[in-house]
Amino acid sequence: MVKFEIHNLNIWFGSIQAIKQLNLEIMSGEILSVIGPANSGKTTFLRALNRLNELNVNYRMLGLVELERQDIRAMDIEELRRKIGMVFALPLPLPLSVFDNIAYGPRMHGISHKEKLEEVIEGALKKAYLWEEVKDRLDESAFKLSGGQQQRLCIARTLAVEPEVILFDEPCSGLDPISTAKVEEAMLKLKEKYAQVLVTNNVKQAARVGDRTAFFLGGELVELDRTDKIFTAPADQRTEDYIRGKFG
16 A cells, blocks of 8 residues: 655755655555665655655745645644654653653643553553563653663654654664664564655665665665665666765
8 A cells, every 4th residue: 555655756945956856655564765875865855754844944845745645735734743753863762751751642642541551651662672671660761771772762652642654764873783673673563554764874774674775866766676676686877886885
């Protein structure tokens, strides 16, 4: 099932065009890896999916981004961002307990019964592969968790409001290999229920978790295909050069 459809998307920040004539689809139940060098448009594309680019006063967009055939510009912004959760490069826990970090979103959406909150929190932590590590520390400050645990806490916080899509913007850039592996394990498990888009500068990570991979360069989508094909027999020489580390 198609989750997102992007048609003729062009994005500018002032006079600088960050995305050029982009067309692609994102499917339910897949991880789409997005790779490319700095200033290739990866993060701009990601932030277009939940309208975060609109926070920039110089932002201008032409084209169409549809979530399940609905123009996202016509959607209520809060409802859109509930459906499309985002995990950033640096973990950003709230200055609250582990429990209250995850309960924050559900409470904002009207869930106040303690037993229901406990059920939601346990489920979200299990999906983020964090429950066993923190089930006896729910009342502790989230800042006492390790960096990798904080990142998985942020994933759990996103899952607690039951999104349909999860966007990852370099989620493992500051993590050690063990923490990275746990985040990737969580992502692979989440495929069962969510569409996911992963922007990463780590081409090995893109290869490990992506069902399909998109290569961006200079604001353009150079190539989009099954991940195994992109990494073994890319159609465009620029894709192969980037993957082989010849530039970037």
